Amino acid sequence: MSGGGESTQVAPAVAGDYACIGCGYTLRGLPVDRSCPECGMPVARSLVGNELRHAAPAYLRTLRTGAYWLLVGTILQFVTTGLAFVCVITIVNLAKSWANLVPWLFEAADIVPAFLLLWAYTKFTTPDPGMSLKEQPGAARRVARTALLVVACSTVARFTLTTMGIHAQFTPNMTPKMIALSSTALAVVLIQWIAMIVQFFAVLLYIRWLATRIPDSKAAASAKRYMWLLPVLYGPGIVVLFAGPVVGLVLYWRLIHRIYKHLTDITGTGLAAPAVPSLSVPTTNG
Numbered sequence: 588m589s590g591g592g593e594s595t596q597v598a599p600a601v602a603g604d605y606a607c608i609g610c611g612y613t614l615r616g617l618p619v620d621r622s623c624p625e626c627g628m629p630v631a632r633s634l635v636g637n638e639l640r641h642a643a644p645a646y647l648r649t650l651r652t653g654a655y656w657l658l659v660g661t662i663l664q665f666v667t668t669g670l671a672f673v674c675v676i677t678i679v680n681l682a683k684s685w686a687n688l689v690p691w692l693f694e695a696a697d698i699v700p701a702f703l704l705l706w707a708y709t710k711f712t713t714p715d716p717g718m719s720l721k722e723q724p725g726a727a728r729r730v731a732r733t734a735l736l737v738v739a740c741s742t743v744a745r746f747t748l749t750t751m752g753i754h755a756q757f758t759p760n761m762t763p764k765m766i767a768l769s770s771t772a773l774a775v776v777l778i779q780w781i782a783m784i785v786q787f788f789a790v791l792l793y794i795r796w797l798a799t800r801i802p803d804s805k806a807a808a809s810a811k812r813y814m815w816l817l818p819v820l821y822g823p824g825i826v827v828l829f830a831g832p833v834v835g836l837v838l839y840w841r842l843i844h845r846i847y848k849h850l851t852d853i854t855g856t857g858l859a860a861p862a863v864p865s866l867s868v869p870t871t872n873g
């Protein structure tokens with residue numbers, strides 16, 4: 588290229604849309620041998636690529652914490668739902684007068700795991716400061732977070748309505764007020780279902796994106812495959828003695844566990860990014 592630039596001692600400046608991996612600060616125009624003026628992260632560390640081993644350690648630790656509690660929360664949700672089933676079967680067989688407790692039991696069983704999972708997913712989908720300039724408003728990560736919040740709010744709303752004795756059921760001779768309350772309950776159920784479906788696809792798209800940054804093409808392929816396989820297992824698969832959803836849950840759990848192990852490896856080895864930016868980094872006046 589231009590021969591004159593090689594003889595000077597001045598480091599080239601960042602020309603592309605790069606954000607600091609530590610804080611998201613826009614690095615355009617800064618010399619590559621400097622540090623971020625906001626957080627002190629060497630500028631060169633933010634220019635080396637999208638792979639997770641180049642990401643900020645604090646960001647990776649947050650993702651790892653999220654993945655860990657996703658593993659715990661998924662098991663907890665399975666156990667509490669199982670316990671609710673046992674309670675319901677007991678009620679149906681032994682204490683028929685408690686039958687009105689059945690819907691409440693299922694919703695109560697979901698409250699604690701739902702909030703544990705909300706917290707875990709929030710950690711797991713935390714924004715990468717280094718991606719702040721690249722992420723689109725419709726990114727799977729953002730969609731997943733919005734859907735999660737809607738699911739959590741509707742879970743609480745459902746639990747509250749059920750506790751008040753309001754169900755999404757319609758019978759003849761209902762007063763307008765009862766119809767309005769039942770319609771509200773029905774709307775909450777529908778909103779929750781839609782948000783859960785959106786969350787499901789957004790989370791898998793996000794996992795796929797994360798897997799490409801590990802990089803783990805097998806995990807990325809699994810995430811892609813589960814977008815159709817898990818709905819099949821949860822839908823038609825439920826007729827086989829609930830085996831479909833259990834298999835789906837195990838597959839999903841194993842995928843998260845695989846990501847968790849990668850995150851543990853990457854944070855544990857402390858593999859630092861090269862101090863010198865690669866030759867492909869676009870610079871001004873090069």
Ligand SMILES: [Zn+2]
Nearest residue numbers: 607610623626
């Ligand atoms: Zn910074």
